[in-house]
Amino acid sequence: MQQVTPRLAGLLSLCYLTSCAAAPSVIAPRGPAAESIANLWWTLLAVGMAVYVAVMAFLFYALFRRRRADLDLRTPVPRSRVQVVVWAGIIVPALILLGVHGLTLGVLRILAEPETPPALTIQVIGHQWWWEVRYPEYNFETANEIHIPVGQPVAIELVSDDVIHSFWAPELHGKLDLNPGLTNHFWLQADVPGAYWGECAEFCGVQHAKMQFVVVAEPVDEFAAWVEQQRRPAQVPADPQAQRGLEIFLGSECIYCHTVAGTGATGNLGPDLTHLASRRTLAAGAVANNRGNLGGWITDPQHIKPGSLMPPTDLTGADLQALLAYLATLE
Numbered sequence: 001m002q003q004v005t006p007r008l009a010g011l012l013s014l015c016y017l018t019s020c021a022a023a024p025s026v027i028a029p030r031g032p033a034a035e036s037i038a039n040l041w042w043t044l045l046a047v048g049m050a051v052y053v054a055v056m057a058f059l060f061y062a063l064f065r066r067r068r069a070d071l072d073l074r075t076p077v078p079r080s081r082v083q084v085v086v087w088a089g090i091i092v093p094a095l096i097l098l099g100v101h102g103l104t105l106g107v108l109r110i111l112a113e114p115e116t117p118p119a120l121t122i123q124v125i126g127h128q129w130w131w132e133v134r135y136p137e138y139n140f141e142t143a144n145e146i147h148i149p150v151g152q153p154v155a156i157e158l159v160s161d162d163v164i165h166s167f168w169a170p171e172l173h174g175k176l177d178l179n180p181g182l183t184n185h186f187w188l189q190a191d192v193p194g195a196y197w198g199e200c201a202e203f204c205g206v207q208h209a210k211m212q213f214v215v216v217a218e219p220v221d222e223f224a225a226w227v228e229q230q231r232r233p234a235q236v237p238a239d240p241q242a243q244r245g246l247e248i249f250l251g252s253e254c255i256y257c258h259t260v261a262g263t264g265a266t267g268n269l270g271p272d273l274t275h276l277a278s279r280r281t282l283a284a285g286a287v288a289n290n291r292g293n294l295g296g297w298i299t300d301p302q303h304i305k306p307g308s309l310m311p312p313t314d315l316t317g318a319d320l321q322a323l324l325a326y327l328a329t330l331e
């Protein structure tokens with residue numbers, strides 16, 4: 001129970017943040033790929049139920065029919081009964097399996113590529129345990145949050161920096177692995193604006209369960225505004241406390257792992273922080289992005305995400321508050 005509760009709490013908090021009513025369901029699709037998967041699932045369920053009912057009917061017929069008084073086991077089985085076994089036991093099941101196989105191949109074709117070629121390519125790089133998200137056409141990167149324009153397909157290039165991960169946003173598409181040294185080509189399309197929860201679906205180490213992301217599908221103009229905002233380098237804050245926070249940040253070890261565009265921080269081991277304050281979650285969906293959680297994450301990340309590669313920081317109260325004030329300006 002102690003193992004489960006933080007995971008559930010994380011899930012619920014993410015749901016709250018992303019305004020989804022419950023955990024995402026593969027049978028509540030919000031895009032064409034997920035819809036074809038859900039349709040196949042319903043079809044298989046219906047076929048499976050029909051076969052089950054037919055088999056049970058045969059079984060009960062055999063169990064409860066009246067035994068014939070004149071039954072003589074030495075007489076040969078009538079030809080008509082042999083034909084029942086051949087049809088119901090071999091030919092019909094083979095036809096059903098062939099039909100299901102054909103349906104599955106059709107869905108695989110739909111999943112392989114979208115109907116129209118995607119106009120936008122997003123690179124997603126899996127790390128233990130977070131998602132690096134790059135927009136090469138716009139020359140910026142973010143983390144654990146993928147924004148896409150609603151109603152059109154986007155191409156996703158999946159690669160891993162370390163071990164095998166798996167990219168899965170259940171309401172939008174199936175799963176695809178991220179392999180080290182190999183680029184896998186994927187696509188996403190959401191037909192309804194919204195924030196869709198995604199997660200790593202391949203066990204990848206101690207914090208596999210806290211390797212989540214959000215796909216934010218928004219109307220084209222909102223997406224364009226988001227892109228413009230993400231492309232902007234960080235500004236020197238006007239507030240004196242935040243200015244002191246910037247000095248603390250640039251004098252700390254943070255800059256060896258994190259980038260803030262427009263400053264001397266150019267590390268690339270951890271997530272790009274240029275627009276940290278605009279994101280919904282911290283540590284790949286582990287906690288909501290607010291000042292309290294960010295303070296806790298900076299001072300004791302192992303408490304929130306044991307095994308995370310983020311080291312603790314021993315900042316004093318006033319310095320920590322100044323740093324938090326600075327990070328809050330990174331919108």
Ligand code: CUA
Pocket residue numbers: 126127129164165166200201202203204205207208209211
């Ligand atoms: Cu990455 Cu599981």
